Amino acid sequence: MIFGEKLKAERNKKGWTQDELAEKLFVSRQSVSKWENGLNYPSIEIIIRISDLFGLTIDELLRSDEELTKQVIKEGKQLAHPRLKFIFDVLFLVGVVLLMVKLGVLILNKIASLDITLLGGKLLWNLGPLILMIIAGIGSSMLKEQYKQD
Numbered sequence: 001m002i003f004g005e006k007l008k009a010e011r012n013k014k015g016w017t018q019d020e021l022a023e024k025l026f027v028s029r030q031s032v033s034k035w036e037n038g039l040n041y042p043s044i045e046i047i048i049r050i051s052d053l054f055g056l057t058i059d060e061l062l063r064s065d066e067e068l069t070k071q072v073i074k075e076g077k078q079l080a081h082p083r084l085k086f087i088f089d090v091l092f093l094v095g096v097v098l099l100m101v102k103l104g105v106l107i108l109n110k111i112a113s114l115d116i117t118l119l120g121g122k123l124l125w126n127l128g129p130l131i132l133m134i135i136a137g138i139g140s141s142m143l144k145e146q147y148k149q150d
Helices: 003-014 018-025 029-036 044-054 058-062 066-078 082-111 121-149
Strands: none
Touching: 003 029, 003 044, 003 058, 018 029, 018 044, 044 058, 044 066, 058 066, 082 121
16 A cells, blocks of 8 residues: 555545544645645655654555655665755855955955955964865765765
8 A cells, every 4th residue: 555545545534634634643634635646745754743643663664665665765875964965064164254254354354455364374264265166166066976876
C-alpha cells in the first residue's frame, strides 16, 4: 500500500475528515488531499506527527511508499552538515565585508582626499578577503561533493 492510500485508510478508521486531520497536523486541507492522492509528500516532521496520531511506526509509513522513502533520505542528506555549511557561509560573508570595507576606504580616500589607513597592514586587506572567500568556496564545494556521494 502506498503512503497516500495508507494515510487515507488510517484517517477513515478514525472517522476524521481531511480538514480535521489537517488541523491536527497544522497544515492545510489541500496538503492532506495532495498526500492522499499521491501528488506530494509530507516532510519528515509531518511524518513523525502522522506516526504519533495514528499509532504507527515511522517504518510502517515509510516502507509503504518507495518514493516517500527516497524523499526522506534526500531531505536527511540536505541536513547532514548544516553547521559546516553555516561556517563556510559566514567565512565567505566576512571576506565580502572585508573587501567592501577596503573598497569603501579606497573610494573615500580618492573622492574626499582623505588619508584613512586600514589597521592590520596591506597583506591582511589585500589577501585576507580573497583567502577567506577561497577557503569558503573550497569548503562548500567539498561539502557539496560529500552530499552527492552520500
